[in-house]
């Protein structure tokens with residue numbers, strides 16, 4: 001009796017769970033219908049055994065038949081529960097992923113376009129590996145992809161987007177015009193080339209990769225494509241504040257983003273102030289300083305990470321996000337892609353932020369200053 005009653009309670013619980021899930025997710029409908037039939041029969045069998053079999057004495061043989069049917073149905077129910085558990089795992093994995101995407105913070109550019117604040121960068125991702133990496137990134141929930149003409153992997157990005165099954169309008173695609181394509185005519189042609197390689201009719205954000213060569217001409221070509229609807233937002237990359245201010249005051253469509261080296265060792269404090277004045281968003285490239293200065297084992301980051309059960313990588317990204325920077329970490333490993341996405345469920349305190357602020361060296365640790373004549377000279381060699 002006690003056993004039967006506890007079974008009834010358990011099954012009623014299961015039934016309620018099933019109804020809940022079938023309401024929230026249509027995929028459960030079929031399995032729930034099977035479950036419901038099995039459950040109803042099962043319930044009926046037990047009730048028969050409990051009440052009719054014992055109280056009304058409807059005949060031992062009939063009660064036993066009903067009971068036997070109940071046993072068979074419970075076996076089928078058990079199998080359906082196994083199937084249900086499998087589906088449940090997939091379901092909750094999907095919910096978690098969707099939730100992450102929903103949790104993804106966005107930032108509004110000065111023309112009203114919403115841009116995700118965390119994306120996936122493909123610098124130094126080999127062209128033949130790029131498609132697999134971007135597909136993995138999209139599977140992991142990334143919706144912002146950062147590439148460039150100079151990375152030689154725009155085709156891989158285009159293929160991945162096409163194969164992913166993710167709608168184009170759900171993806172924020174960024175690419176950059178390389179300096180050898182600067183000047184109005186060349187830049188105009190290169191925009192068409194990027195569109196072709198990326199297999200898309202529009203680019204979400206296009207940047208001038210470096211502040212050298214005829215960038216005014218290239219910028220005019222971007223402005224034109226922007227007005228034609230081929231680009232949703234335009235901006236620059238690696239522009240020091242002086243060149244950015246000059247550009248912003250001499251163009252029609254103000255730069256919406258400046259993508260610069262930014263991480264815990266190079267925090268761009270002063271540059272951010274000028275970008276804010278121009279309502280130009282800061283996009284942080286190399287958010288892990290490409291692993292320099294032992295970022296992944298740094299003790300300050302590790303100590304803060306221990307409080308939240310997060311890795312150094314996650315603390316480094318979270319810090320930049322809380323400084324309102326867009327981040328585009330790169331990795332070729334799917335587990336790291338997921339880890340780098342998992343930064344929206346905690347918040348650094350003011351004390352944590354102040355401590356990380358002290359790690360700033362005030363200068364580049366990856367490429368050197370774009371105002372250093374030696375760096376400029378090196379870029380000039382690329383134009384030959």
Ligand SMILES: NC(=O)c1ccc[n+]([C@@H]2O[C@H](COP(=O)([O-])OP(=O)(O)OC[C@H]3O[C@@H](n4cnc5c(N)ncnc54)[C@H](OP(=O)(O)O)[C@@H]3O)[C@@H](O)[C@H]2O)c1
Nearest residue numbers: 121122123146285286287288289290313329330331332336
């Ligand atoms: N505008 C520009 O001039 C410019 C310049 C540089 C970069 N960018 C953009 O910014 C993106 C990111 O910068 P970046 O690629 O230079 O460097 P990054 O993101 O700072 O660092 C990438 C390095 O970190 C490793 N890594 C990633 N996640 C990790 C984790 N969770 N734990 C441990 N190691 C991890 C990667 O290794 P594995 O790949 O082996 O995992 C790789 O060696 C680029 O892909 C590109 O889109 C732009």
